[in-house]
Amino acid sequence: xxxxxxxxxxxFFDLFAASAQHLVTGANLLxxxxxxxxxxxxxxxxxxxxxxxxxDEATHQIMRxxxxxxxxxxDRDDIYMLASALDDCMDFMDEAADLMVLYKVGELPAxxxxxxxxxxRCAELTAEAMPRLRSMDSLSxxxxxxxxxxxxxxxxxxxxxxxxFDEISDPILLLKxxxxxEALEEAADAFEKVANAVETIAVKES
Amino acid sequence: xxxxxxxxxxxFFDLFAASAQHLVTGANLLxxxxxxxxxxxxxxxxxxxxxxxxxDEATHQIMRxxxxxxxxxxDRDDIYMLASALDDCMDFMDEAADLMVLYKVGELPAxxxxxxxxxxRCAELTAEAMPRLRSMDSLSxxxxxxxxxxxxxxxxxxxxxxxxFDEISDPILLLKxxxxxEALEEAADAFEKVANAVETIAVKES
Amino acid sequence: xxxxxxxxxxxFFDLFAASAQHLVTGANLLxxxxxxxxxxxxxxxxxxxxxxxxxDEATHQIMRxxxxxxxxxxDRDDIYMLASALDDCMDFMDEAADLMVLYKVGELPAxxxxxxxxxxRCAELTAEAMPRLRSMDSLSxxxxxxxxxxxxxxxxxxxxxxxxFDEISDPILLLKxxxxxEALEEAADAFEKVANAVETIAVKES
Numbered sequence: 001x002x003x004x005x006x007x008x009x010x011x012f013f014d015l016f017a018a019s020a021q022h023l024v025t026g027a028n029l030l031x032x033x034x035x036x037x038x039x040x041x042x043x044x045x046x047x048x049x050x051x052x053x054x055x056d057e058a059t060h061q062i063m064r065x066x067x068x069x070x071x072x073x074x075d076r077d078d079i080y081m082l083a084s085a086l087d088d089c090m091d092f093m094d095e096a097a098d099l100m101v102l103y104k105v106g107e108l109p110a111x112x113x114x115x116x117x118x119x120x121r122c123a124e125l126t127a128e129a130m131p132r133l134r135s136m137d138s139l140s141x142x143x144x145x146x147x148x149x150x151x152x153x154x155x156x157x158x159x160x161x162x163x164x165f166d167e168i169s170d171p172i173l174l175l176k177x178x179x180x181x182e183a184l185e186e187a188a189d190a191f192e193k194v195a196n197a198v199e200t201i202a203v204k205e206s
Numbered sequence: 207x208x209x210x211x212x213x214x215x216x217x218f219f220d221l222f223a224a225s226a227q228h229l230v231t232g233a234n235l236l237x238x239x240x241x242x243x244x245x246x247x248x249x250x251x252x253x254x255x256x257x258x259x260x261x262d263e264a265t266h267q268i269m270r271x272x273x274x275x276x277x278x279x280x281d282r283d284d285i286y287m288l289a290s291a292l293d294d295c296m297d298f299m300d301e302a303a304d305l306m307v308l309y310k311v312g313e314l315p316a317x318x319x320x321x322x323x324x325x326x327r328c329a330e331l332t333a334e335a336m337p338r339l340r341s342m343d344s345l346s347x348x349x350x351x352x353x354x355x356x357x358x359x360x361x362x363x364x365x366x367x368x369x370x371f372d373e374i375s376d377p378i379l380l381l382k383x384x385x386x387x388e389a390l391e392e393a394a395d396a397f398e399k400v401a402n403a404v405e406t407i408a409v410k411e412s
Numbered sequence: 413x414x415x416x417x418x419x420x421x422x423x424f425f426d427l428f429a430a431s432a433q434h435l436v437t438g439a440n441l442l443x444x445x446x447x448x449x450x451x452x453x454x455x456x457x458x459x460x461x462x463x464x465x466x467x468d469e470a471t472h473q474i475m476r477x478x479x480x481x482x483x484x485x486x487d488r489d490d491i492y493m494l495a496s497a498l499d500d501c502m503d504f505m506d507e508a509a510d511l512m513v514l515y516k517v518g519e520l521p522a523x524x525x526x527x528x529x530x531x532x533r534c535a536e537l538t539a540e541a542m543p544r545l546r547s548m549d550s551l552s553x554x555x556x557x558x559x560x561x562x563x564x565x566x567x568x569x570x571x572x573x574x575x576x577f578d579e580i581s582d583p584i585l586l587l588k589x590x591x592x593x594e595a596l597e598e599a600a601d602a603f604e605k606v607a608n609a610v611e612t613i614a615v616k617e618s
Binding site: 269270273274283304308309377378381382 | 489570573574577581583586587590612615616
């Protein structure tokens with residue numbers, strides 16, 4: 001345990017928690033989108049973009065505070081890493097949603113729902129974990145589980161990719177689907193980066 | 207305003223300004239390239255590669271100085287971030303130019319010209335802003351405008367992508383165009399990263 | 413030469429050397445894979461994944477040590493940069509191998525063998541260089557040669573890309589090959605990042 005010579009700036013914890021809440025909103029909207037009609041998808045996509053804007057603001061607040069605060073609760077680099085990883089989660093989910101609307105795709109392969117389900121679970125776990133950064137309370141369960149989920153998502157992604165290349169003969173449709181599932185895979189990777197950033201912070205604190 | 211106990215190394219400012227000048231050259235050549243004949247494109251591409259090499263050298267000089275200088279004008283990380291973002295701008299413009307020649311593409315969709323125009327404007331603004339790092343004079347207009355331009359570029363890019371998927375039935379031609387417009391979009395993103403790095407530096411100085 | 417007020421933690425050198433050894437294994441297996449039958453490729457791919465897991469563990473050990481060690485032999489950021497670049501080399505080679513199996517591709521274009529040969533050479537040079545971090549002995553030959561090899565790999569990659577777009581009329585096969593050669597190109601880039609990280613460290617030490 002390192003000596004603390006100064007009071008810690010607590011608002012970072014609240015900003016991280018807020019940022020993670022937007023991820024839960026985004027992931028849930030993404031899962032709604034899958035079963036929705038083209039018209040409904042457009043409308044849901046708008047709401048995801050709103051969540052993305054809010055997450056963006058949260059990130060900017062964190063960065064601004066980080067640059068103006070002399071003493072931070074953790075290493076600046078770790079706060080930066082955590083904030084940008086949280087931002088990436090949202091960006092990739094937003095991108096996937098945009099592409100679904102942009103490419104006017106119909107029903108997506110069944111495994112896409114599995115990808116999104118993992119993102120929903122990762123978002124919930126992340127939102128629950130962020131407030132615990134203050135007390136460093138039982139964070140290991142969180143990052144272990146997110147790493148497990150990301151490995152699962154990776155397997156699903158590769159199976160899905162192989163399946164699409166086997167079954168879809170229209171190369172343009174294949175291209176569209178491929179970009180969407182790749183964006184979802186990148187979102188899962190970003191959740192793992194968040195978990196790794198939290199682990200880094202926790203290890204330094206221990 | 208932080209205390210300055212040591213004289214600042216000013217040459218970083220000159221190196222950043224030089225690096226940004228190459229971006230103006232590159233962006234202008236890129237716009238020339240769009241309307242040019244295949245033969246002319248080859249020749250213009252060579253000149254873009256030359257600009258890229260010069261930018262590369264500028265980056266290397268900055269990194270070398272950064273590693274050998276004990277006192278830097280700003281945080282080392284910010285100098286590093288700024289230098290590599292400037293480098294990325296050039297790399298992505300160079301990649302787009304290479305792909306145009308490599309894929310022997312003919313006339314590109316009209317919106318590509320809009321993408322390149324944004325890059326030219328971003329390059330000019332960046333070249334004008336770099337020397338102002340010394341005085342920190344009116345930099346906010348710069349980063350606000352670049353962020354605005356990047357949002358505009360993003361909208362153009364998405365419209366262009368949707369249009370290409372609607373109108374181009376040859377999947378291989380679609381693939382070629384897609385990679386070129388994606389490289390141009392990445393260049394716009396890199397210009398935004400440059401602006402964000404400048405904002406970070408300015409906020410710390412204020 | 414900076415003053416050293418504390419003994420240096422030497423185990424980082426051993427961890428880097430171990431990590432680089434897995435890259436040699438991975439690159440050699442990758443080259444075996446090219447000429448192999450589909451069945452053999454599956455089996456070789458398993459062994460590449462094992463090498464990837466070992467490399468992953470090495471990276472985790474480095475990060476863990478980095479976060480728990482108060483005095484590190486070099487700047488923390490440089491150790492972090494070096495460790496993640498080494499990790500990327502393996503990930504991209506592993507990805508290329510996975511895609512070969514996943515996409516059930518047959519014989520690959522001849523130039524792919526040239527790409528893999530460069531990766532083998534880069535891996536050997538890197539494995540030889542890592543132990544020399546301790547003494548900082550003749551590292552410049554290493555990073556100069558890796559940079560030369562990466563430029564060569566880049567030229568090969570672009571020629572290969574152009575050739576594939578010229579000669580392959582099946583867009584789905586083109587997509588499969590494209591992803592594989594792109595993963596190999598990213599692996600070469602990662603080896604260059606490793607060399608750049610070593611150069612950064614050496615410059616600071618000199």
